Amino acid sequence: MRKKVTKAIFPVAGLGTRFLPATKSVPKEIMTLVDRPLVQYAIDEARAAGIKEFIFVTSRGKGALEDYFDHSPVLEQELRKKGKDALLQTLQDTNMDSGAIAYIRQHQALGLGHAVWCARRLIADEPFAVILPDDVIAAEKPCLQQMVEAYEETGGNMVAAMEVPKEKASSYGVLDVKEDKGEIVSINGMVEKPPEGEAPSNLAVIGRYILTPSVMKNLHTMKSGAGGEIQLTDAIAAELKGNGDVYGYRFKGHRFDCGSKAGFLQATVAFALARDDLRDDLSAYLDQTVEQAT
Numbered sequence: 001m002r003k004k005v006t007k008a009i010f011p012v013a014g015l016g017t018r019f020l021p022a023t024k025s026v027p028k029e030i031m032t033l034v035d036r037p038l039v040q041y042a043i044d045e046a047r048a049a050g051i052k053e054f055i056f057v058t059s060r061g062k063g064a065l066e067d068y069f070d071h072s073p074v075l076e077q078e079l080r081k082k083g084k085d086a087l088l089q090t091l092q093d094t095n096m097d098s099g100a101i102a103y104i105r106q107h108q109a110l111g112l113g114h115a116v117w118c119a120r121r122l123i124a125d126e127p128f129a130v131i132l133p134d135d136v137i138a139a140e141k142p143c144l145q146q147m148v149e150a151y152e153e154t155g156g157n158m159v160a161a162m163e164v165p166k167e168k169a170s171s172y173g174v175l176d177v178k179e180d181k182g183e184i185v186s187i188n189g190m191v192e193k194p195p196e197g198e199a200p201s202n203l204a205v206i207g208r209y210i211l212t213p214s215v216m217k218n219l220h221t222m223k224s225g226a227g228g229e230i231q232l233t234d235a236i237a238a239e240l241k242g243n244g245d246v247y248g249y250r251f252k253g254h255r256f257d258c259g260s261k262a263g264f265l266q267a268t269v270a271f272a273l274a275r276d277d278l279r280d281d282l283s284a285y286l287d288q289t290v291e292q293a294t
């Protein structure tokens with residue numbers, strides 16, 4: 001029987017320079033979409049997919065991220081005393097089991113592949129998921145859960161995939177499609193950030209992966225690739241040269257690129273409009289603003 005995917009790596013070591021000056025003191029992953037930090041969306045998605053061990057690859061200056069996962073007994077007691085049950089529930093829903101979270105430091109910014117490799121001892125010989133919290137995916141069934149279900153059928157390695165405009169392909173890992181079966185796509189190769197006009201397709205990798213331990217082994221010997229960084233994409237593509245399988249998975253849902261300011265703002269609006277307590281006020285404001293601008 002296929003081993004269940006119970007471990008996930010969250011690479012969160014990036015400096016977040018696109019969000020300066022905020023990221024001088026706030027890790028990007030703690031910045032909020034409405035009132036939930038980016039990383040909470042990633043954790044919720046992982047939990048829904050059956051992940052039990054959460055491995056954060058961090059760096060200097062990410063203390064607030066570690067603090068975020070502490071329980072807050074004083075705050076909980078205060079809310080209980082005041083009868084603020086809904087808020088208490090919101091808070092308790094974010095509590096993680098003791099020992100479920102591990103933090104590993106990436107000491108040098110050598111790329112996504114290197115960040116994932118930093119967690120090798122905790123992954124050992126098991127399949128694992130990787131979630132990039134910058135990619136926030138709104139979906140009826142959380143994206144990683146969709147992938148875990150598909151992976152139970154296919155095995156191998158699986159990357160989330162989405163069509164992007166041709167001129168944007170050079171910002172992504174891009175799939176060289178072998179056979180397109182709709183939801184599942186088998187591939188001949190993957191290229192990280194291909195030069196403009198050289199992308200093998202416009203099917204891009206989005207930040208959700210289910211990987212075999214063999215990809216971790218590939219990372220041991222991986223040389224730097226695009227942008228002079230050790231690329232996860234290259235270590236996954238190397239599987240195709242051996243006996244490994246790699247599939248693209250076209251997920252159902254809307255992906256927001258919260259690594260960019262425009263994407264972050266769009267996600268903020270979308271998540272706010274999805275909330276009963278904010279929808280009416282916000283949509284009235286948006287209607288009015290659009291009217292004035294046109």
Ligand code: G1P
Pocket residue numbers: 112132135171172173174192193204205206207232233259
């Ligand atoms: C990373 C991956 C890339 C993927 C992208 C999705 O790139 O290296 O293959 O397409 O995430 O968001 P980054 O955006 O970190 O440069």
